[in-house]
Amino acid sequence: MVEIRHLRYFIAVAQESNFSRAAEKLHISQPPLSQQIQKLEEDLGLMLIERGTRPVMLTEAGKFFYQQALGLVDQFDQFIDKTQKMARGEEGALTIAFVSSSTYELMPGILRNFRKLYPGVSLNLIEMNTPQQLESLKNKQINVGIGRPFPENPEIESHWILDESVVVAIPSEHVWTNKTSVSLTDLKDEDMINFYWSHEPSFGNFVMTTCRKAGFEPHVVQRTGELQTALGLVAAGIGVALLPESVEHTSREGVKYIPLKTPSPTISMVAAYRKDDSSPILKRFLDVVRSGKY
Amino acid sequence: MVEIRHLRYFIAVAQESNFSRAAEKLHISQPPLSQQIQKLEEDLGLMLIERGTRPVMLTEAGKFFYQQALGLVDQFDQFIDKTQKMARGEEGALTIAFVSSSTYELMPGILRNFRKLYPGVSLNLIEMNTPQQLESLKNKQINVGIGRPFPENPEIESHWILDESVVVAIPSEHVWTNKTSVSLTDLKDEDMINFYWSHEPSFGNFVMTTCRKAGFEPHVVQRTGELQTALGLVAAGIGVALLPESVEHTSREGVKYIPLKTPSPTISMVAAYRKDDSSPILKRFLDVVRSGKY
DNA sequence: TAAAAATACTCCATAGGTATTTTAT
């Protein structure tokens, strides 16, 4: 049976036009090389090399065989290499969804680290809130979602990334405008802006439970789906909002951020993925997420 | 080292989802198959098959490997097959030149036989007189020429195909019109049409030497380069012409063919080719020419 | 005559076989 080895040997002989030099190049001795070429010719049932001439010449069939064999061996090697790269997660594609609040520091940091380690992987990035991420994971439209914690789910696994503290966003003309910090209980008489559960269930819920734990029922005057809209409502003086501290990276006209007195409550960011997704690229991505400080 | 064998084995396992059945299909026993797959995985440094499940499942890398391996093995086998076909002359191309007088029976016969045996070979056919054929052979524009004999040439070999007798073409109103045959010597008082040596040296020469051997100098009133033109001149009553009998296949208004009394002189048809042309297709073509009766 | 390919033989690595155990339904 003809094997890749025979093609490699023949290519070496064809390139060197000399069995001895070819054998050296292949790190074998000359006699076995002669034998393997003879075996190849026998298996094919035809002569590839013009015998009784020096230097070695190829027959017509030999020339054709050489041309084709070159390409085939190259394809073979690339195929092996690509399989290994794929398995190591160094090649392929990954579709990542992320919530807007991760765009300031977290996503850039993760992407920078991942790109450095795996430049061969092409990344598709889509902004999505957490419920949409869960849906898209189930539909296999994304491989991983960077978002807020969510209830236990049989199909979806999640991996903790970081805890961030919350800050209070107030209108610039608010009486607290010169305070360096406020405590949670100070919020009990304030008009508050919160989120639709359908859009930001985790954060919306966080605001409610945090206030209740502090001993009061928040006075929610307006709900919104988007973080940027919430900031707009604050700027308009509609009320104050509890927001993850990462929003501080957007300074907005008419809005001031005031930290909460320690110990500030925190809200997590997680990476969510399908339990049955065995893609090695996903594993490499989670490794990066796990190893980094964000 | 990964060999084609490993790919074949893996493909069988992937297709059967079962080592035992795959081994049977490969005509080996099950344990060596398990071992070869293990060796393959070890060489690649990755798992292709999900262990501890039945039926056997492929890993992500395994699925990729399977897809690619299928194509590669297929290419490999086709490549071997094509090399063998090429070497046997069953595939490739052949350029054939032929003189017009071969178009009635000889060429159709040869082509029919060759096409039947080697349907994979594409044939390029060009009509050419014998001197042009020799020139084109030297320029490697054609592989073989079907034409008349020519003087010894260091580069060109030729192979006898057939001898054909000659007939006399006369105008319909000629006094011989009711004769069933004429003898060569009857031509000594006739106006004769012959060929330019530049176009048909062999046949032109044949006419001259044949007449001289019969004991007279032919009275040539007109020369031409083409057989069809010669027939036109005969029809116009300019003279009579000695022509190869194959022209009888074209019946022409105003022309009658009268055979020569036996023993009729004959003129050969040959296949000419370059001595250094080692193309196996040419060899197969010459085999066909040699074996046929035309 | 000198360099290179082909033989002759020896060795051993490994593909493949048989018998058996382990494992997953």
Next chain:
DNA sequence: ATAAAATACCTATGGAGTATTTTTA
């Protein structure tokens, strides 16, 4: 309990090595 894969062990084909003998330029 049963069928299938893995393991253990053996055999033998054949790939590769060394020594030597043809070749041909």
